[in-house]
Amino acid sequence: MAATSAQALSSLPSGLGICTTAPDILYLPELIFGGLVWILVASTHISPTNPLGWVMFVSVFCFVMTFLWMIIFAAGCHKNSYGWAAADFAYHGLAVIFYLSAGVALAYITLLRKIAPDKIYKIDIAAVVFAFLATLLYFIHATLSALRWRHF
Template identity: 75%
Template sequence: MAATTAQPMGTLPSGVGICTTFPDLFYLPELVFGGLVWILVASTHVDPPNPLGWVMFVSVFCFVMTFLCMVIFSSGAHKNSSGWAAVDVAYHALAAFFYLSAGVALAYITVLQGSFQNLKIHRIDIAAVVFAFVATLFYFIHTILSAIRWKNF
């Protein structure tokens, strides 16, 4: 039986601890699904570019910011302060809201363009919508768990 080392309540993980503790375990799935949305949306061309511009902004912004947060936490630059716990909650709440709005816009465009595109592009758009909502779910769960950690800080 393997021994597990639990983080004390009110501490932020650093180093490899971000790969073994909740909510920080969600960084990698957020990066994977956000990156998939980014790749899938970039691989298709849809006639009204404005909503897809928002989707691309959200996916690129959240990918970069999530990666930066992951690097900050893994390097220990946060120095275990409650300010970083608040930043973690605020960022993930904003990212969940952004991905929800991007997923709704992408779903709307996919439904509108469904009968006018070829089947391959339509399937790629459907996959992008699904991955956007999965990313929303991961960011939302991360927000809730980060808020609980911040409350106990």
Template identity: 70%
Template sequence: MAAATAQPMGNLPSGIGICTTAPDIFYLPELVFGGLVWILVASTRVTPENPQGWVMFVSVFCFVMTFLWLIIFACGGHKNSGRWAAADFAYHGLAALFYLSASVPLATTTISMRDVNFTYYQIDIAAVVFSYTATLFYFIHCILSAIRWKSF
């Protein structure tokens, strides 16, 4: 009787399986758009360095951590543990919060530099768009990771 009412355990993919499962398929877009933010912000010179420094920290930190997370999941280092599912949810929630906290000052700084240097302005507009897109990917990954975590 107990076997009929048991809930199915969640499953953390490894190997090529991370390219086919719902939350883990977002690793590559997160890396691509985060890397683009990093490159675009690094290629401009803006007078208020403080918001740009935070954007650089967030983009580099999230790029490196997402790459490490991808490698851990691809190698199966999580050993299908519920704690890794919780950590996956927590990391992507933190990354979404970080990117949101970096995207808003980046957009504000970009709007204020409209008349200073048009080339840098266009580059920063692209960085703002990619930053908000990365935020969206991390947020979707966070929601799907929470759903997966609840299945453990």
């Protein structure tokens, strides 16, 4: 049993294998929660523009890059390379840092906008929750990718 799990950690999945391996199964939830952050922030009045512009950049960047990363892995373009395992860890680590900073900025702006209409305030709170859930998913993915990279 230990040899099977070590063997699974020492190779990168391709095709439908991304739907069955531990870190790669998180692509879809990352896309869903990241897309929800993007939609919820875009659906409210963007004020102040600077921190919320960062939140929009992070959510759109991570959504597009995660989608491309999922396509690369599904198509098998990585050719089971050590470099791709390292890049997988690096990208998801960067996404954690980006989403954590965006989530904190969004939470701060939401606290400042308590006087906003009730519907907008609730949308902002939902965006904060989804931003931190996306951060958690990217953190788990980065941790599991680091383990895979180490055993590669």
